[in-house]
Amino acid sequence: MKYLDEFRDSELARSLLAEIREMTTRPWALMEVCGGQTHSIIRNGLDQLLPEKIELIHGPGCPVCVTPLALIDQALAIASRENVIFCSFGDMLRVPGSEKDLFRVKSEGGDVRVVYSPLDAVQLARQNPGREVVFFGIGFETTAPANAMAVKLAKQLGLKNFSMLVSHVLVPPAIAAIMTSPGNRVQAFLAAGHVCSVMGYWQYPPVAERYRVPIVITGFEPLDLLDGIRRTVAQLEAGKHFVENAYERAVTEVGNVAAQRVLAEVFEETDRAWRGIGVIPLSGWRLRPEYRAFDAAHRFDVSGIRTEESRDCHAGEVLQGRMKPNECPSFGTKCTPRKPLGATMVSSEGACAAYYNYGRFVALAATR
Amino acid sequence: MAKNFEGLALESPNFEGWSCPLPLRDYPYIVIGHGGGGKLSSELVEHLFLPAFRNAALENLSDSSVIEVPAGRLAFSTDSFVVQPLFFPGGSIGDLAVNGTVNDLAMSGAKPLYLSAGFILEEGLSLSTLAGIVDRMASAARRAGVAIVTGDTKVVEKGHGDGVYINTAGIGVIPAGIDIGPSKAQPGDAVILSGTVGDHGMAVMSVREGLQFETVIESDCAPLHGLVAEILAAGEVHALRDPTRGGVASTLNEIAAASAVGVLLEDSRIPVLPDVQSACDLLGMDPIYVANEGKLIAIVAASSAGAVLAAMRRHPLGQRAERIGEVTANHPGLVVTRTAIGGTRVIPMQLGEPLPRIC
Numbered sequence: 129m130k131y132l133d134e135f136r137d138s139e140l141a142r143s144l145l146a147e148i149r150e151m152t153t154r155p156w157a158l159m160e161v162c163g164g165q166t167h168s169i170i171r172n173g174l175d176q177l178l179p180e181k182i183e184l185i186h187g188p189g190c191p192v193c194v195t196p197l198a199l200i201d202q203a204l205a206i207a208s209r210e211n212v213i214f215c216s217f218g219d220m221l222r223v224p225g226s227e228k229d230l231f232r233v234k235s236e237g238g239d240v241r242v243v244y245s246p247l248d249a250v251q252l253a254r255q256n257p258g259r260e261v262v263f264f265g266i267g268f269e270t271t272a273p274a275n276a277m278a279v280k281l282a283k284q285l286g287l288k289n290f291s292m293l294v295s296h297v298l299v300p301p302a303i304a305a306i307m308t309s310p311g312n313r314v315q316a317f318l319a320a321g322h323v324c325s326v327m328g329y330w331q332y333p334p335v336a337e338r339y340r341v342p343i344v345i346t347g348f349e350p351l352d353l354l355d356g357i358r359r360t361v362a363q364l365e366a367g368k369h370f371v372e373n374a375y376e377r378a379v380t381e382v383g384n385v386a387a388q389r390v391l392a393e394v395f396e397e398t399d400r401a402w403r404g405i406g407v408i409p410l411s412g413w414r415l416r417p418e419y420r421a422f423d424a425a426h427r428f429d430v431s432g433i434r435t436e437e438s439r440d441c442h443a444g445e446v447l448q449g450r451m452k453p454n455e456c457p458s459f460g461t462k463c464t465p466r467k468p469l470g471a472t473m474v475s476s477e478g479a480c481a482a483y484y485n486y487g488r489f490v491a492l493a494a495t496r
Numbered sequence: 497m498a499k500n501f502e503g504l505a506l507e508s509p510n511f512e513g514w515s516c517p518l519p520l521r522d523y524p525y526i527v528i529g530h531g532g533g534g535k536l537s538s539e540l541v542e543h544l545f546l547p548a549f550r551n552a553a554l555e556n557l558s559d560s561s562v563i564e565v566p567a568g569r570l571a572f573s574t575d576s577f578v579v580q581p582l583f584f585p586g587g588s589i590g591d592l593a594v595n596g597t598v599n600d601l602a603m604s605g606a607k608p609l610y611l612s613a614g615f616i617l618e619e620g621l622s623l624s625t626l627a628g629i630v631d632r633m634a635s636a637a638r639r640a641g642v643a644i645v646t647g648d649t650k651v652v653e654k655g656h657g658d659g660v661y662i663n664t665a666g667i668g669v670i671p672a673g674i675d676i677g678p679s680k681a682q683p684g685d686a687v688i689l690s691g692t693v694g695d696h697g698m699a700v701m702s703v704r705e706g707l708q709f710e711t712v713i714e715s716d717c718a719p720l721h722g723l724v725a726e727i728l729a730a731g732e733v734h735a736l737r738d739p740t741r742g743g744v745a746s747t748l749n750e751i752a753a754a755s756a757v758g759v760l761l762e763d764s765r766i767p768v769l770p771d772v773q774s775a776c777d778l779l780g781m782d783p784i785y786v787a788n789e790g791k792l793i794a795i796v797a798a799s800s801a802g803a804v805l806a807a808m809r810r811h812p813l814g815q816r817a818e819r820i821g822e823v824t825a826n827h828p829g830l831v832v833t834r835t836a837i838g839g840t841r842v843i844p845m846q847l848g849e850p851l852p853r854i855c
Contacts, residue, residue: 138764141837164780171782173839222847244779350837465847485844 135349144354145177148361155181156364157313158357159306159449161299162268162320163190163475164348170482172350182361185313185449186479188302188402189320191267192219193447193471193478196401197437199266199295200225202430206262206293207238209428213256215249216264217271218242223474226435246278246292253282253290262424265292269323272296272413273387276394279415279422291424294414297400299323300331301411307339311450316360318346318353321375328383332371340369347375394419403471404443443470446479453483460484526621531651544627545647548634553610553645561645563610566669571606573597574665580658582629585699586714589662590632592789595719597666598640599738602721603792605676605728606668608640613647613664618657629660640719642666668721671728680734681755683825686801688794690723690808691716691816692767693744697786698775711771718790723813730807731800738792742846743785747793748831749845761821761833761843785846795823 160166166186169175175184188194204225207214214230221230221242234240239259243249246263253261265275275292282290299320306314319332324345336343342363346356356374363369373379391413400412415423425431437443440458445451453459453472463469465481472478529536546554553561577593594611601608613633617626637644695716702709720738727733735755739747744766748759768776768783776783790813796804801819808814821833831843 136836138837167780170841171835172837173835173841174837175839177837177839465844485842 135347135351137351141177141350141354144351144358148182148354148358149179151358151365152179152181152361153365155183156315156361157183157185157449158316158318158360159185159187159314160318160346160353161187161189161303162323162348163193163478164322165318165320165346165353166190166479166482168348168350168353172353174350174353178357182357186446186482187306187317187449188405188447189268189299189323190472190475190478191271191297192223192475193443194297194402194405195220195223195266195295195471196403197226198401198433198435199293200229201227201435202425202433203264203293204228204230204233205430205433206424206428207233207240208236209238209260211259213239213241213252213259213261214264215241215243215246215252215261217244217266219475220264220266223471224468246275247281250278250282250285250287250290253287254285257289259289260427261290262428263290263292265294265296268297268299268320269327269391270320270325272391272395273326273384276390279394279419280390282422283419288421291422291427292415293424294395295400296395296413297402298397298411298413299327300335301408302402303335303343304339305405305408305411306448307335307341309448309450313449314341316342316364316369317344318356318360319343321345321347321352321378324373324375324379324383326384326387328381328388329371329373329379330381330383336369336371342369343371345371345373345375345379347378402444402447404437404441404445404447406444438469441470443472443480446472453480456480524623526617526619526623526626526651528619528651528653530617531649537649540649541647544623544630545649548627548630549613549637549644549647551643551645553643554647561610563645563667565609565667568672569670571601571604571608571668571670572665573600574663575600576661576663578658578661579700581700581703582625582659584703584715585712586695587699587717587789588629588632589660590629591636591715591717593662593664594633594636594640594642594644595717595789596740597664598642598719598721599740599789599792601666601668602719602724603736603738604668604670605674605724605733605736606670606721607725608642608666608668608719608721611637611642611644611664611666613644613662615647615649616657616661616663617649617651618659619651619654621659626660629662633662636719640721674728676728676733676735677754678735678737678751679754681751681757681795681823682734682797683757683823684798685734685795685823686798686804686819687748687759687761687821687823688796688801688805688808689744689766689818689820690720690792690794690814691790692769692772693739693788693791694768694772694776694783694786696740696789697743698772698783700787701779702775709771709775713769713771713775716788716790718813720790720792720813723792723808723811726807726811726814727794727796727804731803732797733794733800733804734797735795736792739788741787743783743787744791744793745782745784745831745843746846749843751793751795752829752831755823756828758824758827758829759821759831760824760826761831763833764836765818765820767816767818784843798822 395413
């Protein structure tokens, strides 16, 4: 794919890095919102190439990380039922509930399947009319349109055996929650490019104005990220705070209007618990009442399952940038990628898992 | 859910050199009796396995085969194959069953000689599918120069298997003077990779999960002992491994742990086919964690690196060989890579299967 190579060019990366180094005079704390950005930063080693004064705080934009324990337990309860085909994106399978994960449910005889699109789950429901097909509908505004389409399609097809366990979360309320949280250290945001390709960025100028914080819509390739960081630092250094689009090839101000229409038709805003953070008002989507028949939590009556998070897990403070993963007392002892307490240690995008792997690497850093 | 095994076969089985198993026509599908040791079992052996694998040791049809081996050290290995689908672009479970064990033997520096083959068949598997698989095994064995000298067949009830599982074990002889192993890597050694990574894993994934890519990615499944012989002749080799499940990342982590050394890679030197890279980008996977079935990693003394690399590139299975990094005394047990834009990152051991990411 030619168009990707262009955004991985090492020469251009070096010149952007030089520019960032030159313009940085003070310490700045930037948050990249999306887990995909965190992944790309770690994968390309960007964090080590930036000037020391620039700190990247890994934000709460990893859907695997912020899905609350109670919802995972609900999913496990549904997936364990006879006659259910439980469909999920791959990386949710390893996320621990309070006692087990979906892999374990599968080994115990549950019919758990990895799908690549919720529409595949709708297809499974058509092919298996005698069985209940449930899709685990999590994620941000990026995965939501396909999920909305799947529910809409199931309704059009009159499917009685398809439902979705929905726990969608939204970026703008999370940004507001971070800015108002006591002890917040975030001074600017690299907004999540793919969320904005769906939703546009018309929601952000009031946020930037209200909290006096630069917001730069940023992509995922190394050059995208460096350009986003460069523009963010330029604003901070100049004492400015406005919304900038550094991901023009994918994002427009209005976003994908057709997708937004379907979203509004199928989902409505609701308060949502974020794992490790707590409830953020109006920060999620749930199915509208007219789609209630497709709500798996309702159909399988699991909404009573409420689970407490581990007290030893400080994922919330990590996700808000108030604690570094290695400052957590459980880090690397009670909590490792093999036995994670919180989801930030589970996902390959999770801040704690990234630190766990990076922290062991101090020996090399010292020799450089 | 009932499975249609024909439906899983992507390309029509190749019956090259396969004689018509006339008596088998009464039962076009595997039934429990094919594993019962009676007439049906012996017909399966006589009309399907024997004609395909024919060799003197096998023809005895005794409880065990008696084989000749030269004096010296032997390599002995076993592996089981459970891949779905049974046929995929560039190969089949039959090709894997032969090449997988041949390659495991070759990584000890051995010349593979003999294989065993155990088949667990699921009731309902069509004989033409089985014949296609056996035919692919036979041609893979011919290509690798090994004889399948003993075998076994069991049948399990429908729903208790994925059509067919195959176990192969193999014996090879190690030439005098060869002493290599994953614990013998030394600081300063060069890390050489024989070609592009991730081809096999993405070939299987592209057909398994109903993912439809515009181009066909083919498995790299191939026997590597010929390439190994060239490598061993070219210089001072310390370790050889074939990076199958878990990919290059897991194999190098194992070497780093076994030899108590660090490995430092250059990301940009790891060859990846553009189609494989695109498929990995789409699924949020990293090609260095994806399985290969026809690639190897050679850890060689730095002074031999040039000669070994040249020898590999002369061999058809090593044309895209690259020196991808070095063994270091720093960070023992860790594999670290320098990224294309100049950063570094640790490549950890993977916990389980690679999972497609949500976003």
